[in-house]
Amino acid sequence: xxxxxxxxxxxxxxxxxxxxxxxxxxxxxxxxxxxxxxxxxxxxxxxxxxxxxxxxxxxxxxxxxxxxxxxxxxxxxxxxxxxxxxxxxxxxxxxxxxxxxxxxxxxxxxxxxxxxxxxxxxxxxxxxxxxxxxxxxxxxxxxxxxxxxxxxxxxxxxxxxxxxxxxxxxxxxxxxxxxxxxxxxxxxxxxxxxxxxxxxxxxxxxxxxxxxxxxxxxxxxxxxxxxxxxxxxxxxxxxxxxxxxxxxxxxxxxxxxxxxxxxxx
Numbered sequence: 001x002x003x004x005x006x007x008x009x010x011x012x013x014x015x016x017x018x019x020x021x022x023x024x025x026x027x028x029x030x031x032x033x034x035x036x037x038x039x040x041x042x043x044x045x046x047x048x049x050x051x052x053x054x055x056x057x058x059x060x061x062x063x064x065x066x067x068x069x070x071x072x073x074x075x076x077x078x079x080x081x082x083x084x085x086x087x088x089x090x091x092x093x094x095x096x097x098x099x100x101x102x103x104x105x106x107x108x109x110x111x112x113x114x115x116x117x118x119x120x121x122x123x124x125x126x127x128x129x130x131x132x133x134x135x136x137x138x139x140x141x142x143x144x145x146x147x148x149x150x151x152x153x154x155x156x157x158x159x160x161x162x163x164x165x166x167x168x169x170x171x172x173x174x175x176x177x178x179x180x181x182x183x184x185x186x187x188x189x190x191x192x193x194x195x196x197x198x199x200x201x202x203x204x205x206x207x208x209x210x211x212x213x214x215x216x217x218x219x220x221x222x223x224x225x226x227x228x229x230x231x232x233x234x235x236x237x238x239x240x241x242x243x244x245x246x247x248x249x250x251x252x253x254x255x256x257x258x259x260x261x262x263x264x265x
Contacts (some may be wrong), residue, residue: 008153012047012060013139015054017124022049034264040242043157052137054081056126061139068094072120082110094120107262149256161240 016022026049033039033046054069056079063086072094073081085091085104092101099115126134145153246259 008043008045009145010045010062011142012045013064014047014049015057015137015139016049017051017053019051025049033261037238039261039263040240048140050137050139053126054137055123056134056137057084058136059139062142063089065089067091067093069123070120071124072097072122074122077123083196095121096117118263121174130219148258155259156246159242163245195234 010228016025019077029047033044060083064084065086066089067081067084069081069092075096078095081091081093082102082104087103087104087106090101091102092099094100097116097119099119101113101115103111103113105111243260243263244257249256249259251259
């Protein structure tokens with residue numbers, strides 16, 4: 001979810017203490033890129049994973065626009081976490097059993113909002129090395145993308161704009177027709193009355209206004225039966241228009257698959 005909130009030119013770092021969790025995250029990321037249709041629908045900022053304790057991030061690291069911590073933060077580490085933010089940045093973390101949103105409004109100004117009560121396992125405290133110094137976590141340096149990678153992002157973005165324009169032109173204002181809901185019909189039935197009088201039984205039929213509509217009701221019942229007998233059609237599978245456009249380009253196949261990130265579908 002976080003990767004979709006960034007442009008493809010953003011920086012997305014994930015710090016995790018356990019190496020097996022890092023490996024699992026890399027496997028899931030690779031599977032998502034290869035198989036998920038959502039990858040082609042939205043801009044994607046691929047994360048970089050680092051093994052280490054998030055409380056030992058090097059102090060010379062760059063600050064972030066958004067920070068999320070998935071473990072309970074002790075009160076004594078609140079300032080440390082807040083200093084990871086740029087001015088205007090937002091930090092979300094469990095703090096004192098409350099999911100807390102902190103916005104940095106100035107160099108030394110903060111706005112705090114308690115969202116809801118939560119229960120998270122606490123952050124593991126840093127373990128110092130044998131020399132007594134903390135093991136600093138070095139985050140990946142911000143690198144300039146290759147021209148080939150920038151061209152891929154630009155081409156995919158241009159194709160997405162073309163697809164959006166074609167969709168709007170095809171659907172007019174871009175809004176689909178609202179589905180028609182079937183009116184619920186109240187069935188009216190004839191009323192028969194039985195009158196007991198002096199040990200004699202008289203059965204009479206009371207006229208009902210619905211009698212005049214009996215033919216209409218029968219016709220509607222017939223239409224409903226016909227609708228039930230029609231075979232149910234399965235909805236068409238979603239179409240990946242971006243993939244179709246890329247595969248139709250007059251380019252060698254290796255370049256097409258590079259534009260598609262070598263995705264399987």
